[in-house]
Amino acid sequence: MINSAAKTNGNLIRVLLSYWWSSASLQAWALTCALIICTGLIVLLTMQLNSWQVGFYTNLQQLSYPGFTTSLTQFIILSLVLVAASGSQTHFKMMLQIRWRQWITDKYISLWLHNQTYFRMSVHPDPVDNPDQRIGEDINLFVTHSLELATGFLRQIISLTVFAAVLWHLSGEITVSLAGTEFILPGYLVLAALIYSACGTWITVQAGHPLMRQSNVQQSNEADFRYCLIRLQEYGECVALYKGDQQEKVNLMQHLARIVATYLSIIKTTRTITWISSIYSQLSIVFAFLIASPRYFNGELLLGQLFEISGAYWYVHSALSYLIDSFGKIAQWQAVTDRLREFYTQLAASHRETKPRPAVFTSNKYKTVAMKNLTVLSPAGQILINNLTLELKPGESILITGPSGCGKTTLLKTLSGIWPFFAGKITLPPAEKMLFLPQKPYLPIGSLRKAILYPHSLTNVPNLTLKELLTICGLCSLQQHLDREADWSRLLSMGELQRLSIARAILHQPEWLFLDETTSCIDTRMEQAMYRTLKEKLPQTAFISIGHRGTLKAYHRWILHLEETGLWHCSDQLSAAGTGTWFANYS
Numbered sequence: 001m002i003n004s005a006a007k008t009n010g011n012l013i014r015v016l017l018s019y020w021w022s023s024a025s026l027q028a029w030a031l032t033c034a035l036i037i038c039t040g041l042i043v044l045l046t047m048q049l050n051s052w053q054v055g056f057y058t059n060l061q062q063l064s065y066p067g068f069t070t071s072l073t074q075f076i077i078l079s080l081v082l083v084a085a086s087g088s089q090t091h092f093k094m095m096l097q098i099r100w101r102q103w104i105t106d107k108y109i110s111l112w113l114h115n116q117t118y119f120r121m122s123v124h125p126d127p128v129d130n131p132d133q134r135i136g137e138d139i140n141l142f143v144t145h146s147l148e149l150a151t152g153f154l155r156q157i158i159s160l161t162v163f164a165a166v167l168w169h170l171s172g173e174i175t176v177s178l179a180g181t182e183f184i185l186p187g188y189l190v191l192a193a194l195i196y197s198a199c200g201t202w203i204t205v206q207a208g209h210p211l212m213r214q215s216n217v218q219q220s221n222e223a224d225f226r227y228c229l230i231r232l233q234e235y236g237e238c239v240a241l242y243k244g245d246q247q248e249k250v251n252l253m254q255h256l257a258r259i260v261a262t263y264l265s266i267i268k269t270t271r272t273i274t275w276i277s278s279i280y281s282q283l284s285i286v287f288a289f290l291i292a293s294p295r296y297f298n299g300e301l302l303l304g305q306l307f308e309i310s311g312a313y314w315y316v317h318s319a320l321s322y323l324i325d326s327f328g329k330i331a332q333w334q335a336v337t338d339r340l341r342e343f344y345t346q347l348a349a350s351h352r353e354t355k356p357r358p359a360v361f362t363s364n365k366y367k368t369v370a371m372k373n374l375t376v377l378s379p380a381g382q383i384l385i386n387n388l389t390l391e392l393k394p395g396e397s398i399l400i401t402g403p404s405g406c407g408k409t410t411l412l413k414t415l416s417g418i419w420p421f422f423a424g425k426i427t428l429p430p431a432e433k434m435l436f437l438p439q440k441p442y443l444p445i446g447s448l449r450k451a452i453l454y455p456h457s458l459t460n461v462p463n464l465t466l467k468e469l470l471t472i473c474g475l476c477s478l479q480q481h482l483d484r485e486a487d488w489s490r491l492l493s494m495g496e497l498q499r500l501s502i503a504r505a506i507l508h509q510p511e512w513l514f515l516d517e518t519t520s521c522i523d524t525r526m527e528q529a530m531y532r533t534l535k536e537k538l539p540q541t542a543f544i545s546i547g548h549r550g551t552l553k554a555y556h557r558w559i560l561h562l563e564e565t566g567l568w569h570c571s572d573q574l575s576a577a578g579t580g581t582w583f584a585n586y587s
């Protein structure tokens with residue numbers, strides 16, 4: 001168990017960091033190096049500006065005007081280089097951000113779309129929430145925060161090394177007497193900064209750790225709220241017809257209330273962290289002066305040196321307080337990383353489940369659609385179809401009937417390879433010879449031409465062919481709109497959408513056509529016309545239809561009737577005996 005978790009974590013890290021080992025690695029490393037160089041340069045310039053104070057204040061103290069103007073010139077030059085380095089750092093960081101995000105998003109989308117994983121995950125007993133948000137927003141936050149934290153960390157490490165050395169040098173030695181014994185402490189200012197920051201960090205971590213969980217919950221709350229708004233927009237017509245405005249408002253307000261409640265707890269934790277870090281920062285301003293003042297008042301330090309110590313102390317203290325200052329960002333980074341890990345774990349599990357199963361054979365070798373001892377289950381484990389054995393030869397058609405909810409659609413989903421809950425053996429012809437028309441037609445947003453050609457993107461289909469197709473499917477009025485971009489699934493009626501999917505089937509000429517109540521929203525006369533057209537245009541095609549209307553029997557040789565109990569019964573309309581011939585040739 002621990003091994004598997006460690007393996008998943010290892011794979012996740014490989015996916016997240018694969019940009020640096022990808023085909024675009026040259027670009028990745030070039031941007032990273034440029035970012036590191038700019039960050040290092042900024043710290044070195046900051047150190048120069050800190051040391052510059054010594055000369056500047058000394059010149060002021062000694063009333064030296066030429067020294068004062070030289071100091072100002074130095075300041076202008078250092079500042080100009082610092083501005084250029086800061087601008088370049090921002091440029092390289094943002095470039096790396098968008099390229100890295102693009103890379104990870106591409107990886108996640110590929111994993112999500114591979115082998116219909118998006119569907120399989122939706123029927124998982126415990127599906128992860130809002131995959132859209134994980135891909136769209138969490139990856140973006142992960143990349144942004146990772147780069148912010150990494151560059152911040154790098155800056156603080158260089159800063160700590162450089163300024164700790166400066167501070168150590170400036171500290172000199174102090175003598176401390178403890179229980180009558182005198183100790184000489186070198187670099188006591190560095191030691192003081194270390195102790196001070198360690199105490200502050202410990203207190204902040206204790207007070208702020210709930211923030212990570214709260215951020216995670218808030219990400220989910222925000223995604224749920226947005227999903228409800230999108231659904232309302234999508235089903236606006238239905239909600240309006242039901243006059244469900246009040247119900248929708250209550251639902252949306254409940255989601256908003258969850259966001260507010262979590263936000264209130266985030267406010268509480270953030271307030272505590274802010275109090276701690278403010279006290280800590282305010283004290284640190286005087287702390288450096290306080291512990292360096294004995295040497296100043298002893299005449300061992302000039303005013304400029306006192307300011308230099310204070311500056312160096314401030315940088316060392318800032319570097320050591322990095323965790324405290326970035327606690328909110330670290331908490332959010334941890335939350336999005338957890339959400340990406342959770343999503344990746346389910347993606348990986350889904351991929352393991354969908355590796356070609358020994359129970360399903362798809363190859364050119366198979367000329368038939370056959371099932372042997374096929375048992376189809378619901379996600380809850382309830383048997384929908386029990387021990388089904390049958391074989392369908394090329395060009396033969398079968399009508400699947402049965403009461404609503406008995407498992408007709410699930411049988412087609414099993415044959416299409418997207419339903420994972422089954423036992424038994426299935427053999428199928430190659431995927432490109434089959435076409436599945438779902439009950440609810442799907443049309444991509446775009447031109448009508450793209451909608452008819454979906455899921456292929458054949459570009460060489462002449463307009464005339466497409467117009468003829470629309471005519472024979474009773475959609476003449478759409479002929480003029482082949483290139484009109486729209487959300488066609490909203491504009492067309494259900495019957496029109498179903499006829500458009502029949503046009504799609506005729507265009508693609510499959511050898512095996514699976515129709516899941518594809519004509520359920522069309523009147524009987526038109527339904528008959530559609531089936532006659534299909535038979536005429538696709539004479540060699542085998543039809544596997546689901547339907548409730550008895551009129552469909554005329555277009556199919558076989559009738560498979562499913563019962564609610566999982567039992568089934570198959571009959572041959574051509575055979576005088578009616579049943580039994582189905583299995584004669586099955587091997």
Ligand SMILES: Nc1ncnc2c1ncn2[C@@H]1O[C@H](COP(=O)(O)OP(=O)(O)OP(=O)(O)O)[C@@H](O)[C@H]1O
Nearest residue numbers: 122123378379384403404405406407408409410411
């Ligand atoms: N994704 C899913 N998650 C949970 N249960 C599901 C899922 N898909 C189908 N089911 C259940 O499986 C059973 C069979 O559903 P299916 O859609 O196959 O029925 P059907 O015979 O095609 O019904 P209808 O004639 O009404 O279209 C139903 O009880 C349904 O609730």
